[in-house]
Structure formats: structure tokens, C-alpha cells
Amino acid sequence: MLPVTRWFIKAGMIYLTSGMLLLFIDSMPFIGLEIQLLPVYWHMIVIGWITQIIMGVSIWMFPRKRRDRQKRESFLTWSVFGLLNTGLILRFISEPFSGNETGFSAAQWIILLSIFLQLAAAVLYVAEIWPRVQPKRKRKSKT
Amino acid sequence: MPSVSIWMIRSSLVWFLLTFLTGSLLLLNKGFEISPALWALMPVHYEMALLGWILQFVLGTAYWMFPRHLEGPKRGNRKSAILMVITLNAGIVFSAFAMNQEWVLFAGRFFLLSGVILFVRLMWGRVVSYRDL
Numbered sequence: 001m002l003p004v005t006r007w008f009i010k011a012g013m014i015y016l017t018s019g020m021l022l023l024f025i026d027s028m029p030f031i032g033l034e035i036q037l038l039p040v041y042w043h044m045i046v047i048g049w050i051t052q053i054i055m056g057v058s059i060w061m062f063p064r065k066r067r068d069r070q071k072r073e074s075f076l077t078w079s080v081f082g083l084l085n086t087g088l089i090l091r092f093i094s095e096p097f098s099g100n101e102t103g104f105s106a107a108q109w110i111i112l113l114s115i116f117l118q119l120a121a122a123v124l125y126v127a128e129i130w131p132r133v134q135p136k137r138k139r140k141s142k143t
Numbered sequence: 144m145p146s147v148s149i150w151m152i153r154s155s156l157v158w159f160l161l162t163f164l165t166g167s168l169l170l171l172n173k174g175f176e177i178s179p180a181l182w183a184l185m186p187v188h189y190e191m192a193l194l195g196w197i198l199q200f201v202l203g204t205a206y207w208m209f210p211r212h213l214e215g216p217k218r219g220n221r222k223s224a225i226l227m228v229i230t231l232n233a234g235i236v237f238s239a240f241a242m243n244q245e246w247v248l249f250a251g252r253f254f255l256l257s258g259v260i261l262f263v264r265l266m267w268g269r270v271v272s273y274r275d276l
Contacts, residue, residue: 050197058204063144091170098174111174115167122163126156133152135144 001060004077008056011085015048035096047118048088055080055125062132076128080121087117144207147224151203154232158195162188183242190239194255199231202262209269219265227265231258 019041026037059077094110144152165188172181206224211217218224237251 046192046197054197054200058200095170095173108174111170115170119163119167122160126160130153130156133144133149133156135146135149 002077004074004081005056005060007081008052008059011081012049012052012056015044015052015088019044019049037096040092040095043088043091047084052084055084058129062129063134063136065131065134076124080125080128083117083124084121087114087121090114090117145218147218147221147228148203148207150228151199151206151231154228155196155200155203158191158199158235162192162196165191186241187239190235194238195232195235199235202231205266206262209266210271210273212268213273219268223261223265227258227261230254230261234258 022037022041022044025031026033026041090110091114094107094114097107098105098111165184168181169184169188171177206218212219231254234251234253234255234257237247237254239251241248241251
């Protein structure tokens, strides 16, 4: 298993645990939380857990375009990991506190940055995987 | 990789980008309150995420990787597989963009069900092990 895949999967497991913890905290009847945790929970599960597992495993298992492109691919995949996880963490910190203030608060700027990082990660992941989704004969003819 | 899987995985990547784009708009709207009308994108966002991106990527990869038949077409009837891709994606489009029109949503759900039934029919016999365990 590739090192970046291990990071994706372990990060995914941390998000899964965090999501369940959040759901547990949100369900406590004696804690009257004034912030909305449900959107954070859903994104921890769907992006943090499921999407990251898909990304990690596809980067590992999908046929490589060319062996000599190893370096470029590994830079792209590490960038996806870094951008996505930084974006997600910033999002989870800021999302529950957004929408309550007027003007530009710190939470709003963090949200803006997190949007940019998550979008960049999505685009780079597609750039990495798209050329690797191709028929076997086409792949062989390229090598 | 078979062409059916290529179509499914590439479509799922397109849905993935659309999911992130709509999600970004929603998050932007949450932070900066651009327009209440943007909240109408919420069902579009999660239908695309769960069905277009996750479901289709997983089904496309399974169609490629699961054990192949030893006799006849390796991955089952090709026409059924093509129909599966078409119905699944039609189902996602109709379901995601139904916008509270119940007949459009009904058509979407019908196509989705048809696509999933076709997938199960194609894959049922491929859930096997050819080794003596």
C-alpha cells in the first residue's frame, strides 16, 4: 500500500471516529448546544470518511498512466491529501460559528479559505485519476 | 478496464466536481448569506454526492474488479451493462434536478431502481470464488 494511501485511510478512520463522537455529543440530552453540529457530522462521514477512502484506494489500485510519471503523480496525490484535509479541518472549525454575525468575521474568512482548499483538492484529484481510467490496450500502447 | 467502468467512473468524477461546486456555493451562502434561493441547491448537492459520486464510483469499480465469468461474455451481457449506465445516470439527473416536481422525482427514482436492478442482475453471478477454500 502506498504511503499516501495509508494517510488517506487513517485520516478517514479518524474522521469516522470524530463523526460518531460528534453525533454522540449532539445527542446528549443534558447539553444544550447552541451550534449546529449535524452539517459537520455529515461532511465528516461523506467527505472525511467515504470520499477519502475512495481517493486513497483508487490512487493505490487504479492502473498508473506511465511508470516514469511516478514523481508527478505522487506530488499531485500528496497535494490532494494536504489541501483536502486542511480545507476540511478549517471548515469544521468555522462552519458551526458562521451565519450568526454581520460583517466579515474570522469564521467567514476561514470558510472562504476552506472552500478554496476543498475545491482545489477536488480538481487535483480528478486531474490525477481521469487519465488513469482508460482501457488496457490504450495504456499498453503508451508505455 | 472495461468501457462500461470507464463511463461510470468518469461520470462519477464529473458528479464529484459538480458536488464540490454546489457544496462550495452552499457553504459560501452559509457564511455570507448571498441569497436564500441558493438553499434550493441542497437536495441537488446531496443527491449528486451520494448517487452520482459515491454510488456510481463504487458500482463502476465493482463491475471492473469482481471475478469474471469463466464462460460466455466475461462481465455478462454488454447491452444490459450499457442500459445500466444510461438508466443510472438518467436517474441521478432526474432525482437531483427534480426541484419538488413529484413526477420528475418519480421518474428519477424509477430509473435509479432500474439501474440498480440491472447492476445486481449483472453482478450476482460474479460474487464467487474460483479457488477451493
